[in-house]
Amino acid sequence: MQLIREAQAGDEKAKSRLLDENMPLIKSIVKRYRNTAIEYDDLLQLGSLGLYKAIMHFNQAFGVRFSTYAVPMICGEIKRQIRDDGPIKVSRATKALALLITKYTDAFRAENGREPTIDEIAEHFKIDAYEVVFTMDSAKMPVSLYEKFDDESGGYLIDNIRTVDKTEDLIDKIMLKEYIDKLDEREKKIILLRYYRDKTQSEVAQILGVSQVQVSRLESKILAGLKEKLS
Numbered sequence: 001m002q003l004i005r006e007a008q009a010g011d012e013k014a015k016s017r018l019l020d021e022n023m024p025l026i027k028s029i030v031k032r033y034r035n036t037a038i039e040y041d042d043l044l045q046l047g048s049l050g051l052y053k054a055i056m057h058f059n060q061a062f063g064v065r066f067s068t069y070a071v072p073m074i075c076g077e078i079k080r081q082i083r084d085d086g087p088i089k090v091s092r093a094t095k096a097l098a099l100l101i102t103k104y105t106d107a108f109r110a111e112n113g114r115e116p117t118i119d120e121i122a123e124h125f126k127i128d129a130y131e132v133v134f135t136m137d138s139a140k141m142p143v144s145l146y147e148k149f150d151d152e153s154g155g156y157l158i159d160n161i162r163t164v165d166k167t168e169d170l171i172d173k174i175m176l177k178e179y180i181d182k183l184d185e186r187e188k189k190i191i192l193l194r195y196y197r198d199k200t201q202s203e204v205a206q207i208l209g210v211s212q213v214q215v216s217r218l219e220s221k222i223l224a225g226l227k228e229k230l231s
Helices: 002-008 012-033 040-057 066-085 092-112 118-125 129-138 166-181 185-196 201-208 212-230
Strands: 148-150
Touching: 002 012, 002 040, 012 040, 012 066, 040 066, 066 166, 092 118, 092 129, 118 129, 166 212, 185 201, 185 212, 201 212
Parallel strands: none
Antiparallel strands: none
């Protein structure tokens, strides 16, 4: 805390020391974003910026350890850049063509009641079919590890990936705790009862005195927020 107070007062040496001592934390977080279009060194800089913001805004009154406070700040800075830049680097011309194809597809569907074929799109824009496929694929978002692969069990793709990296687990737990702490009391109870007490949605509905439909809707909202937070 003494170093943090000094850094907040403008001491550059304190800032540098805090950055050096927390670099392992930044690197462990950066590893999960290495498959993005952003270079590793740039990811480190973004992570360092997130840590700097955490240093400048941290207050002992928050009642958490500095590292617990810093993790979401570091992740948020990286994710913001990824979101602003887009997950895949695509030329402006390709992006513009993808937008035109999307508009044409929507209009074609509304008029004909079906999707246009690749050849029909190619003929309309006077381009080769392979260029249509390339452009349409470039506009697709990569599949998230937190995409559901089984609607019945609610399993995610990441559930099938084994890992022995305990640091990753710790980071996920910190971010999960931070997310759950921000839920209101009813939402917290739903998560507790569903995933820690193994209750069905109907059982949760009876306990909370609401309908099963309400529980289902709230649970979907909570999981969507968690997916966005951890992806």
